[in-house]
Amino acid sequence: MNATAATAPLPSDDDAVAIRLAAAERIARAAGETASAFFARRADLVVEQKAAVQDLVSQADRQVETEIRDAVAALFPDDAILGEEHGAAAGTSGFRWVIDPIDGTSPFLTGQPNWCVSIALTDPDGIAAGVVHAPALGETYVARRGGGAFLNGRRLTVDPAWTITSANIAFGATNSAAPGPAGAFVTALYAEGGVMFRIGSGALMLCYVASGRLAGYFDPLINAYDCYAGNLAVLEAGGRVRFDGDDERQGPLWCGNDRILDDLVRLTATAGF
Template sequence: MSHETEHDTRFALAKAVAQEAGAMALDYFYRRETLVIETKRDLQDVVSIADRNVETLIRQRVAEAFATDGFLGEEYGYQEGQSGLTWVVDPIDGTAPFVNGMPTWCVSIAVLHRGVPVIGVIHVPCDDELYAAAAGMGASLNGKSLSLNPSRTLQNAMTGIGCNTHVTPERVGAIVAALLGKGGNFIRNGSGALMLAYVAAGRLVGYYEPHMRAWDCMAGYCLVKEAGGTHLAFPAEGEALLQGHPVLASNRTVYADLLAIHTG
């Protein structure tokens, strides 16, 4: 089977599985308060259960169709494959919004070929949005082609900024201050994967987070690249795939500006 055909069949599966997984996650989301009462657990436990079960569903679907593919998921870790293709999955990115009843969480599914994302699919169940991209095939949102607007700048658009416990408050403050100093403005919605999808859709002009894992960014990187944007390289072969790295993706018009903020 040629790589093109391989990518086509995996792309179709990624889109179908993202929607199936999103439906399962959305069911947990709508029932989260009831589940807390029924299980005598707290919301954090409920989202952990949802995370694990959604990832298990995706793993099963991939194993049924492509038994020799590798798989890296946030919940259950890395399983090496023999095909040269690896699925990289975050079953629910944005667990804080999920727990707090906000819609900005998503299912993120990427397929890597030799460390490069060749498929990226992000499903946003609360908004019924499916972002999808494959190498050389462009990016789309609910079937509509995405193409970045070269007139967008830091000054006339918004930039997503991410932070987590791997990044000091001082560093986050310096990033925000530098962006504001350039006349930009920032947003954070609790899901790095979703903010990367928003870059591909032109809703954000860029996204920067000093430390992210592969399952948070690989689908988004594929989307941004196929929509005409650019991104920082993410070392994704061998042990590097399992480690955190800086993530920066943007419209080409602002990449140099955001890179300057990254290098400080």
Template sequence: MCRTGRSSDHGVGQGLDETLKADLIRVAHTVADAARPETLRLFRSTGLAADDKGAAPGGMGRYDPVTAADRAAEAAMRAVIARERPHDGILGEEMGTTTGTSGLTWVLDPIDGTRGYLCGTPTWGVLVSVADASGPLFGVIDQPFIGERFVGGFGQASVDGPHGTHPLATRPARHLSDAIVLTTFPEVGTEAEGRAFRAVSQAAQLTRYGMDCYAYALLAAGQVDLVIEAGLQPYDVHAPICVVQAAGGIVTDWQGGPAHGGGRVIAAANPRIHAAALALLQASLA
């Protein structure tokens, strides 16, 4: 199965029969297909309104927008699951949790990167994954505007897009001083977490910001070496975990443990760069 930790996608799906795996892959693609038109309908439209979840009671204070496109996309995704896999559970960013009876849960983020969506940048994506009680099994990172779809799990690791369909493979080992690091926010969580991130960033060759889920897609495609974030939710990371690990990478929390619960996440192209970055993060937090 697709698991957070130091192994890649070898032995994925043990305990699930091939018919079930094939059905889950089919439904994951169908769910992503359903979200595409809903996200594109309002993308780069003038005057798109957004509510601020961060300012609402229980919000985190930081600007956290949600648009009609987020809600319409999740509704379309849920409709597919209700039709195709009615006994499965659902965890979605906008519409919460629906309890299932199959032992499987679909984890959905209809637009991961709504801030980028509002700005018109193509670095947001639709996240679809399916998980059991121990973590994510198969995941999709879909970028509707570019027409790219990254998949990982059940022995698959590929991207389909403008350049055709190609296997995914993360970068080979290199020194941290040669590494490219991606993240979403320059401040990266709390003040202490930000200091820890900067310790890695300052040791690396290049750092870029504002990528949201597309950062993990680029890591899986062999373009960059590290993605480091904090303050994430499960729906932010389940699909990226599957895609990165299927491509040969590693995803853990900042202690080297499972990351599918969210929080502090480090995704790395290989064990060497993971160990080097993790050591700096932990030393800075000590």
């Protein structure tokens, strides 16, 4: 036996994250190709309604998630997985993949380009890495804890001087939100000079904050698989995120720079959220 090989150090946790992040980007791009093929023939998809008109699932969602899960299991069989369509699978490595195969199913099914594949990687310290791949837009966001956030290789930075009037504010409420607080939030935002933005994909709206396309984002109720990868992009771009949920539980989310996040928390409290 080669003594050098026998005593070679095991990969560090950072190496393990880097290996998985590179794989996540490859897997997301491959999943994007599969989703794009469905997108091109979306009129033929069997579509089901989960709870509300904006909460839909299609054959594409399920097949794309299965493809992602199979790829992860083949490469990292000891990693846990949590996906929107097929639930949780246990693991022993300490890593967990949190997957939304098509975030923005409603835009996807109606022919809009604002949908994406979102893959996050968590470890005992939180969100370690994330990839948000938007095939129809030709954009891939990649973030790593302590390593920055990037759009197609370009580093992203949140402007610390922006206010809620510097750019639009994303609002993630669907028609499942109580209409009173939803209307009150929009009224309060406009009263302070802000303008509302919505495209139907929480992951992309988070990435738009990270990339400076939006000033901030409030969602009254969002899932981990919709936001983890985007949350890390905002944080690594120098922004702030407050998510009052976890892997298993939905929760409200606020993000932006320091001032914008505080203002959004204030406005939503005033609105009754």
